[in-house]
Structure formats: C-alpha cells, structure tokens
Amino acid sequence: MKYYxxxxxxxxxxxxxxxxxxxxxxxxxLMETFRSRGYKEVITPGLEFxxxxxxxxxxxPQENMYKLTxxxxxxxxxxxxxTMPIARIVATRLRDAALPLKLCYCQTVYxxxxxxxxxxDETAQAGIELIGSDLRIADLEVxxxxxxxLKALGMEFSLELxxxxxxxxxxxxxxxxxxxxxxxxxxxxxxxFPALNDMLDTFGSSAVTGALKKxxxxxxxxxxxxKAEALIPDETALxxxxxxxxxxxxxxxxxxxxxxxxxxxxxxxxxxxxxxLIIKGYLQGHGDEVISGGRxxxxxxxxxxxxxxxxxxxYINAIQKVHEKNGILPAEEAADVLVFxxxxxxxxxxxxxxxxxxxxxxxxxxxMSDAESAKEYAIERKIARIAVVNEExxxxx
Amino acid sequence: MxxxxxxxxxxxxxxxxxxxxFESLGFDCTAVRDKGxxxxxxxxxxxxxxxxxxxxxxxxxxxxxxxxxxxxGKDTIMEMRGKFxxxxxxxxxxxxxxxxxxxxxxxxxxxxxKTIATKYPNVARTFFEKKGMDTEIIKxxxxxxxAPLLELxxxxxxxxxxxxxxxxxGLEVIEDVAPISARLIANTVSxxxxxxEIEKLIKMIEEKLR
Numbered sequence: 001m002k003y004y005x006x007x008x009x010x011x012x013x014x015x016x017x018x019x020x021x022x023x024x025x026x027x028x029x030l031m032e033t034f035r036s037r038g039y040k041e042v043i044t045p046g047l048e049f050x051x052x053x054x055x056x057x058x059x060x061p062q063e064n065m066y067k068l069t070x071x072x073x074x075x076x077x078x079x080x081x082x083t084m085p086i087a088r089i090v091a092t093r094l095r096d097a098a099l100p101l102k103l104c105y106c107q108t109v110y111x112x113x114x115x116x117x118x119x120x121d122e123t124a125q126a127g128i129e130l131i132g133s134d135l136r137i138a139d140l141e142v143x144x145x146x147x148x149x150l151k152a153l154g155m156e157f158s159l160e161l162x163x164x165x166x167x168x169x170x171x172x173x174x175x176x177x178x179x180x181x182x183x184x185x186x187x188x189x190x191x192x193f194p195a196l197n198d199m200l201d202t203f204g205s206s207a208v209t210g211a212l213k214k215x216x217x218x219x220x221x222x223x224x225x226x227k228a229e230a231l232i233p234d235e236t237a238l239x240x241x242x243x244x245x246x247x248x249x250x251x252x253x254x255x256x257x258x259x260x261x262x263x264x265x266x267x268x269x270x271x272x273x274x275x276x277l278i279i280k281g282y283l284q285g286h287g288d289e290v291i292s293g294g295r296x297x298x299x300x301x302x303x304x305x306x307x308x309x310x311x312x313x314x315y316i317n318a319i320q321k322v323h324e325k326n327g328i329l330p331a332e333e334a335a336d337v338l339v340f341x342x343x344x345x346x347x348x349x350x351x352x353x354x355x356x357x358x359x360x361x362x363x364x365x366x367x368m369s370d371a372e373s374a375k376e377y378a379i380e381r382k383i384a385r386i387a388v389v390n391e392e393x394x395x396x397x
Numbered sequence: 398m399x400x401x402x403x404x405x406x407x408x409x410x411x412x413x414x415x416x417x418x419f420e421s422l423g424f425d426c427t428a429v430r431d432k433g434x435x436x437x438x439x440x441x442x443x444x445x446x447x448x449x450x451x452x453x454x455x456x457x458x459x460x461x462x463x464x465x466x467x468x469x470g471k472d473t474i475m476e477m478r479g480k481f482x483x484x485x486x487x488x489x490x491x492x493x494x495x496x497x498x499x500x501x502x503x504x505x506x507x508x509x510x511k512t513i514a515t516k517y518p519n520v521a522r523t524f525f526e527k528k529g530m531d532t533e534i535i536k537x538x539x540x541x542x543x544a545p546l547l548e549l550x551x552x553x554x555x556x557x558x559x560x561x562x563x564x565x566x567g568l569e570v571i572e573d574v575a576p577i578s579a580r581l582i583a584n585t586v587s588x589x590x591x592x593x594e595i596e597k598l599i600k601m602i603e604e605k606l607r
Contacts, residue, residue, distance in 0.1 A: 118461065158590060191482035191588070194580070216482075220592055262589060282586045287462015288480070289586065 011113055011121030018332045022323060023124065026316050027106050029152045030126040037145055039104035039128050044085035046108070050075035052084050055302045057272040059084070066110045066121075078110035083299070083311065086129050091303035099132025099307065106316075120317055127293070127313035134297060134308035136247070139277050142310050143251050146279060146291055149314055150259055155283050155322060157259040159291070160219075161248055162267030162278040165240035166232070167215060173208045173234060184212065189268050191216040207233035216266035222248075224263050240276075241265075247277065273299065279312050283322050290318045333362070334382040340366040340374040342390035349389040356387070401439070402587075402594055405448045405455040405464040407473070411579050412449060414489040415468045419443075422601050444594070453477055456582070465587035465595065471577045472556055476517045482588055484599055485581040488606055494520055494574035497563050498552040499545050504571045511551040514544030521554040524574050542566045 008014060015023060031041065050067065053060045059081075066078035079085060082105045094101060106126040113119035128145055130138050143159070150157040167188065171181050180199075187196040193216065200209040211231045218224050218231075225245045232238050244263065251261045267278045274294040281291025293312020300307050337356050341349020353363040364383065366374035371388060378386050406412040416426045419440065428438045429447050438447045448464055452473040458464040460479045467481075470490055474483065494517070498504045504511070512533045515521040525532045537544055542562060544550040554574060563569060581602065588595055 117457070160589060191484060191583075193484060194486035195483070219589065264589070282589060284590060285462075287460065287584050287586055 009121070010115055011119065013120070019320075021333065022320055023316065026153065026319050026323070027124070027126060030149055030314055030316075031104065031106050033149050033152050034104040034126070034128050034145065037102070037141075037148075039102040039145075042086060042089060042103050042105055043107060044079065044082060044089070044105070046079055046110075047076050048079050048085055048088075050077050052088055053077055053080060055084075057302070059270065059273050064111050066112060079107075080111045081109055082107060082125060082127065082313070083129060083296075087300045087303050087309070090131050090300055090307065090309075091305035095305060100138065101131040102128070103131065104128045124316035125313045126316060127311060129309055129311035131300070131309045132307045133310075134295075136243075138308075138310055139247055139295065140250055140254070142277075142293070142312060143247065143279065144254050146281060146293070146312055147251070147255050147259065150281055150283075150291070153319055154328070155326070157284075157290075158262055158282045159251070159255065159259060160262045160264050160267065160280045160282065161244065161251065162264050162280075162294075163240050163244040163276060164268060164274045164278055164294070165276060166228075166237045166244070166265055167212075167268045169234055169236040169240065170208055170212055170215070170232070174203055174212075176203065185268050188212070188216045188266050191266060193217070211237075215268075219262065219264035219266060221262060224265065228265055244277075277310065281312075281314075283319070285325060286318055286322045288318060290315050290322070334384075335364040336361040336383070337363045337385045337387055338366050338374060338378045338381075338383045339363060339387045339389060340368075340371055342371075342388070343369065345389045345391075352387060352389050399591075401444045401446045402466065402591060402598070403446050403448055403464045405450050405458045405467040405469075407452045407455050407467075407469050407579075408449050411452075411468055411470065411490050414579065415487070418487070418489075418602065418605065422605055443598075445598075456481065459582055459584050462584045462586055465584050465591060466598075467582045468579055469582060470579055471575070472517065472520075474580060474582070475520050475523075475575065478519070480585060482583045482585060483580050484583050484588075485602055485606075487579040487581055487602070490577070490579035492556050492558040492577050494524075494554060494577060495557040495570045496524070496552055496554050496572045496574055497542075497545075497557070497568045497570050500567050500569045502551075504552055512549070513552050513554055514541050514550035515554040516541055517554060520574065524554060542568060 053065060065080050068076050070076055086103055086105065090101065104127065108122050108124050110122055113121055128142065130142055146159055150159065167185065171184060184199060187199060196216065197213055200213055203209050211233060214231050218228050225241065228241055232241060248261060248263055255261050267280065273296050275297040276295035278294035279291065280289045283290050291312055291314050295310040297308035300309055339349050339353040349365065353365055356363045366377060368374050368377065375386060406415050416429050420426050424440050424443045426440055429440065432438050436449050440447060448458065450458060452469055455467040455469040456473060456477045456479050459467040459481050468487065472494065510531055510533055512535060513521050514535050514537045516537060518534050518536050521534050535550060541553045541555045544553060545568060546566060552571065556577065557563065557570060560570065583595060
C-alpha cells in the first residue's frame with residue numbers, strides 16, 4: 001500500500017506554467033547581469049561528498065543537510081550551498097588558472113528547514129564568486145553587481161553593508177572564552193539588547209564593552225559612522241570602520257536613486273566564514289533577506305589553496321514570492337497559431353507549422369480529429385489563429 | 398502610503414500589559430480595548446495596528462515579516478527560537494522556568510536516565526544537554542504537575558510564577574532554569590526598512606520603562 005505517491009516531500013513544490021516563466025525570467029535577468037560583467041558560469045553536482053561541507057569551521061550544521069550514501073557506503077549530501085563546491089573547483093581544476101576568476105552559478109540548494117514554517121527545503125540561488133583579489137575594487141565590483149542585479153529585478157530595494165573586522169577586533173580584546181565570544185556574537189546578531197547587556201556586564205565596564213553593547217544599534221545611513229567613531233576605542237576596529245565608510249560612500253554613488261544603501265555594524269553572521277565586507281539585500285514587503293554575501297578570504301584555503309574571495313547569492317524563490325505578491329507575474333504564454341491538419345494531410349500540417357515557426361511565431365499542432373474540437377481547444381487555450389491544412393488549405397481567425 | 402506598523406500581541410495578560418504601556422505613552426487604544434471579535438485593530442494616532450495572536454503565532458508572523466513587531470514571552474522565544482531581533486525586555490509577565498520534582502526526592506541521584514514531562518521540550522532538552530545529561534523527555538499538553546504524581550516522570554520543566562500549584566501538589570523546585578519576561582521582538586527586515594518609526598517607538602518604550 002502506497003501513501004506518498006500523490007504528494008511531494010515537505011518543503012518542495014512543483015512549479016507550473018506561469019510560475020516557471022517567472023522563475024526562468026528571474027534567472028535569465030540575473031545571469032545576464034552577471035555575464036555582461038564577465039562572470040563565467042559553472043554548474044556543480046547536486047550530490048557532493050559530505051567532506052566538502054564538513055570543514056574545520058562548521059559553516060553548515062550537519063542536521064541541516066540532506067544526507068545519503070553512494071554505492072560504496074560513502075556519505076554524500078544534497079548540495080546545501082554553491083560556494084563550497086566552487087571553492088573545491090578553484091582549489092583543484094582551476095588551481096593554475098590566472099587570477100582573478102569571475103565565476104557565477106544558478107542552481108538549486110537543499111537544506112532541511114523546520115517543518116510547518118512555510119519555508120522551502122529546495123531553493124534556487126544565483127550568485128557570483130570573485131576569486132583571487134583582496135583589493136577594494138573587488139569589493140566594489142561585487143557591490144556594484146549586487147546593485148545592478150537588484151535594479152534589473154525592478155523593485156524597491158535596500159542593500160546593507162557591514163564589516164566583520166569591527167566586531168572581531170573589539171571582541172578579541174575581551175578576556176573571554178571562545179564559547180563566550182560566540183554567545184556575544186549571537187546576541188549581537190539577534191540584536192538581543194537585554195541579554196547582551198547582561199552578558200557584557202560580567203566583563204566589567206570598559207570602552208570595549210561599551211562599544212560592543214552599542215554595536216547592534218549602529219545601523220542606518222551616514223550618521224552611523226559618526227556615532228561609531230565616537231564609540232570605538234580600538235585602532236584596528238577604527239581602520240575597518242574607515243574602510244567600510246569608504247565603501248559605503250562609493251556604493252551610495254553607484255546606487256543612485258533606485259535603491260537605498262545602508263550599513264549595520266551589528267551584521268556579524270557566520271564570523272568564521274566572513275573575513276571582511278558583509279552584504280545583505282532586502283526588498284520592500286519581504287520579511288527576510290533576498291541577497292546575502294561578503295568576503296571570505298579563508299574559505300578556499302580549507303581546500304588547500306590560499307586565495308581571497310568575495311561574492312553573494314540571490315535567493316530566487318524569495319524574489320519570485322515578492323513578484324507574485326506585487327502582481328508582477330508574467331502572463332501564461334499562449335501560442336500564436338494552432339495548425340489543424342485534416343486526416344491525410346498530417347505531413348503538410350507539420351510542415352506548415354514549421355514554416356510559421358520560422359517566421360518567429362509560436363505554433364501548436366492540433367491533436368484532434370475534427371475541426372470543431374480544434375476550434376474549442378484554441379478558444380480554451382486563448383490561441384487567436386487557426387490554420388487548417390486540407391485540400392484547399394484555408395486560415396481562420 | 399505604507400501600511401501602518403503592525404504589532405502582534407500575545408493574547409491575554411501580555412496583551413493587557415502592552416495596551417496599558419501604550420496608553421501610558423499616550424496612544425489611543427480604544428479600538429483594542431473594545432475589540433469584540435476583531436483580530437486586527439488600529440491604533441490610529443500611532444500609525445500602528447495591533448494583531449492579536451497566540452504566543453507561538455506571534456513569532457511566526459514576525460519571522461515572516463507580515464507583522465513588524467511582536468510582544469511575546471521569553472518562554473515562547475526559548476521554546477520556538479527563530480530569526481528575529483529581540484529588542485526590549487518589557488519587564489512585565491515576569492516568572493521563571495524551573496525544574497521541579499516530588500518534594501523530598503534527590504533528583505540528581507543515581508545513574509538511571511531521568512524522565513522529564515514538559516510543555517517545553519526544547520527548553521528542557523537544552524537545559525539537560527548543557528549539563529551533559531541524557532534524559533527522556535515527554536511532551537504533555539495540560540497540567541504537567543500530574544506527570545510526576547502519576548509516576549510517568551521523575552521531574553517537570555515548567556513555568557513557575559508563585560509556586561503555589563507546585564506546593565499544592567506536593568512538588569518543589571529543584572533548580573531554576575531561566576528567568577522569563579515579555580519581550581518586544583522585531584522582524585529583521587522591517588527594522589531596517591522602517592527604522593525611523595520603529596526606533597522612535599522603542600525609544601518611547603525604553604524611556605517609560607526606565
């Protein structure tokens with residue numbers, strides 16, 4: 001007795017017709033944006049060895065990965081992310097390639113999300129990885145690509161920048177265990193002000209704890225830098241702040257009026273992954289980020305090849321949801337012509353359809369035996385023209 | 398015109414306390430007080446609207462960004478977790494999570510695996526995981542105090558306010574797990590997209606609480 005033959009697993013869904021058109025249109029828009037800037041596409045396997053994602057730093061909790069075994073009993077995962085596989089490629093097949101490398105991808109990733117939360121386990125992501133440059137121009141190139149991507153998607157957006165170095169150099173001055181530092185980081189990431197204050201009070205009162213307490217509230221526009229300069233007691237952190245300020249000013253100039261550039265010094269997600277700039281993108285009316293990225297100079301060295309890298313991923317499903325919410329849905333595409341071939345004229349009919357297609361039309365063959373049902377079908381599918389192929393070959397609107 | 402800032406309130410006591418707080422800030426909460434059966438209610442002079450929901454749903458609505466802010470107990474946050482900013486400790490709805498067992502038992506003695514009954518399995522699991530203790534956790538929906546009395550469980554992890562219910566059933570607190578109070582939470586994107594409005598409201602609240 002089968003139970004599950006009529007449904008799809010939790011967190012997955014079928015896309016039909018207009019939904020596919022919408023999805024492909026977003027993918028094409030993004031990939032065209034990337035390609036026009038010189039990014040070359042890579043496609044990585046949907047299945048990878050678990051080891052690719054089980055690195056020294058636990059970027060991906062094992063419980064969030066779909067796991068299976070190959071025929072030899074080795075542990076595999078359904079790719080939970082595209083950056084690790086790309087880092088693997090860079091460290092192997094592209095080891096001797098001239099740097100910098102500009103790579104892009106557009107593929108699905110798989111992560112187990114909590115059930116019944118309205119989240120998808122299978123999501124599509126398009127993104128870029130700029131490998132082999134740690135220069136400011138590389139950061140700006142990536143930000144500029146993110147801005148162009150959001151502009152091309154045609155919605156009001158906000159791109160947020162942060163710099164992990166500020167938090168890292170502040171917290172390094174606390175005499176805290178790695179566990180405590182991680183807890184401080186998590187409290188800052190969650191902007192959990194009450195618990196953060198309590199936690200930092202246990203380290204006594206100093207300029208450093210004062211700055212850390214304020215870090216999650218330092219978000220917004222230009223005014224943030226002035227406030228932060230007054231608060232941050234540490235030279236290294238100030239240098240990172242200055243670097244971020246420069247990038248912010250440049251990004252504002254690049255962005256123009258179509259979107260907003262903001263900063264958040266409390267962006268401290270995945271500290272052992274990011275090493276500098278952090279990027280997040282938001283769209284009006286969507287409760288979660290639609291772009292996430294930053295600089296990760298240490299990641300590829302986990303695969304034995306020490307090169308800096310910076311990049312971001314766009315969450316296509318989220319963008320599609322916002323498009324649907326705002327009624328930016330492509331119409332289902334109806335064919336232009338329906339060709340109905342009478343019995344005995346099938347070959348002529350198929351040839352006629354091909355002729356019309358060569359003129360650039362979308363042409364469907366009618367697959368019924370009488371003209372009346374062909375006409376009904378055309379009305380049902382909103383096809384404006386019928387071409388009948390028989391002895392005298394006529395055409396009707 | 399953007400929609401008003403939407404705040405999800407946990408129905409019941411936290412809702413009343415929050416309305417009290419808003420009124421003390423000078424907001425007109427008449428519509429919330431005379432709500433009838435409506436679930437979305439305007440606070441016209443604050444360009445806000447209130448959504449009344451069960452505690453877990455407050456987190457769900459805020460996480461998805463269909464509500465910008467929420468008022469929910471730390472108990473629910475600890476059990477549900479999720480992605481949102483935990484901005485303000487509102488100070489009301491104070492109580493605690495505690496581990497309790499039958500009066501007079503030495504809970505931690507022996508090597509047998511303890512069975513814990515609770516409405517908050519994640520809170521209980523995390524508490525014992527931190528101690529490196531394997532436990533068997535059984536989820537109970539109603540009065541958790543029954544479980545040790547019926548000898549289904551060795552102890553319970555539950556919300557304790559005054560301790561009267563425990564005492565009347567011959568139970569006592571073995572150890573406090575965590576303090577609880579109401580929190581103001583914010584959707585991670587709303588806080589950024591509507592920073593000025595939300596920061597203004599939070600500032601008013603913090604000044605009132607001080």
